[in-house]
Amino acid sequence: MPVRLIRTLTLLARILSGIVGLSLFACAPAAAESAPWILNFGYQKSSTLSVILKTNGELEKALAPLGVEIKWHEFTSGLPLVEALNLGHLDFSADVADTVPIFAQAAGAKLVYVADEAASPGAEAILVPAASDIKTLGDLRGRKIAVTKAAGSHFLLLAALQKAGLTFRDISPAYLAPGDGRAAFIGGKVDAWVIWDPFLTSARLKEGSRVLADAAGLASYKRYYLASDGFVANHGDALKIVFAKLQETGLWVKSHPAEAAALLSGIWNIDAAAVEEANSHRSYAVGLVTREGLTEQQIIADAFTREGLIPAKLDASDVKIWRGEAK
Template sequence: MFSSARRRFLVHASLIGAGAVLSRSGLAATATTTVRIGYQKSSTLITVLKAQGKLETALAPLGVDVSWSEFASGLPLTEALNAEAIDFSADVADTVPIFAQAAHARFVYVAQEAPSPGAQAIVVKRAGALHSSADLRGKDIAVTKAAGSHYLLLAALAKAGVPPDATRIHYLTPADGRAAFERGSVDAWVTWDPYVASADQQADVRILANGNGLASYQRYYLASTRFAEARPDVVAAIYAQLREAGEWVRASPQGAARLLAPVWGLDAATIERANARRSYAVRQVEAANFDEQQKIADTFLAAHLLPAAVDTSRAQRWDFNAKRAVAIGA
């Protein structure tokens, strides 16, 4: 059923994801009857839809079921998309699709959330000696590789005139990054909400910098090209549900927090604080709102984290009117 390369990928993804759950039923289903959705903890709108069962209700008239696979972060999620282990990726940070593009993955940008620069941050110990990004020189820093927070770190270091190799960067999942930060193994932790919100209210923690003026942090929803072309009706239905979910979270912050609290294992007040920093304004991908992607790609190339230059204008977005993939600038 799967090639040996595909099997190797699935093993690799499970190791990288540190907890990714690929359901047996999701992998076995075909794209014509089931849409396999990958998501992560910070995929708020998809989590809302999953908890409410609204996506299943919306897709039932189309003869489509939903299977769910949870991943620890965006990079293994898009690797699964590239391997066609999933059909649709819930929101990932703006950095993640660039790595997918560098790997020549066949995917399309389906939607974009408007900027949320305050929803990711560099957190440090309040009593520590770090008071500006320049103070990160020579320090140990935990960050998730290829996440939006990774770009925030690189942007903050660049603005402060600190080369990345003048620091000691440790690539850790959010859970491992937090553990390392709390036990003092690293001096700073760079992460995103709801992880920031779960840490920044602690008495011994403060925010060194967030994305304001550094990284706009636009999150993207992706689909495999094959699936989008086969089921444009499903892609359109998911997009409509995401827009509605975003409107509901903004209009009902307390209700959204109460819904997410048992799912995320966080208290409602923490979730409401995290959600207040996200725009949740879902929109179609247009060239006018895409400029920062090239800057991000160039930054990662300069840091020797991409194998080759990436021209983000050559990526594809989903044209809902034409029901096909087109170049970003088209």
């Protein structure tokens, strides 16, 4: 082959290689932009609306056009869930009881309140065995009581003790997650159990447990949805969809009680009738958080500070609130 032809072919090969390289380079950002963003979503078994969305796939469908995929992470209770959010392992936390963000804030967590569920004081209570000699709140003195640390039930117990003129020093608290608390309660290892629905109604109906006091007049029992700064700042469109789907699901549960109970019964392994009754105790009314709506958070914080259960006085209003805007 003539030397001139070889040189020409070599030059053409180099030019073509450069064009291909430039094309690949030009396509790289587009490929990166089209890669899905993973939304790490934390929830508890009692996070009713989130559990339904996880089961029916409606949230994934709604987020798909934005290139967002979901990874679901289940936690035994609210405090470890919110700790994972604070550590950056999660982007979004399904509903946790009002006490949980107070403990997280006291530990220095930087969280954003994005939604709440309206008060549901009938959805948590102090249970005692049917034959227990505990008849009044004052009878809790000296007793061993199962309660989940930093859960809404923790504040209910504190408020109930204060009403009876008692303090945490007058009882023996057993800090247990719901499953362990139930086992200890049924096994007679504790004298009382402070718990929320659906575990509350299931234990009352299945075990014949007696309600010593619910939260009415003691605590409002609101639940909050929280998010990381990064999720709020960078994925506002996705957050608006999550909020809308939670609202929509809350309305569906209240308007289709039997259908919702049938769906949740298999997931929770709880009789459908018990699930339907438990759901009747919850408002499931999802709305935006307001400064005024956080008023009781300061009451909760002050109560735990007085008992020495959080280290120092806390300004419960010193938190970020999502206003519902997409950024």
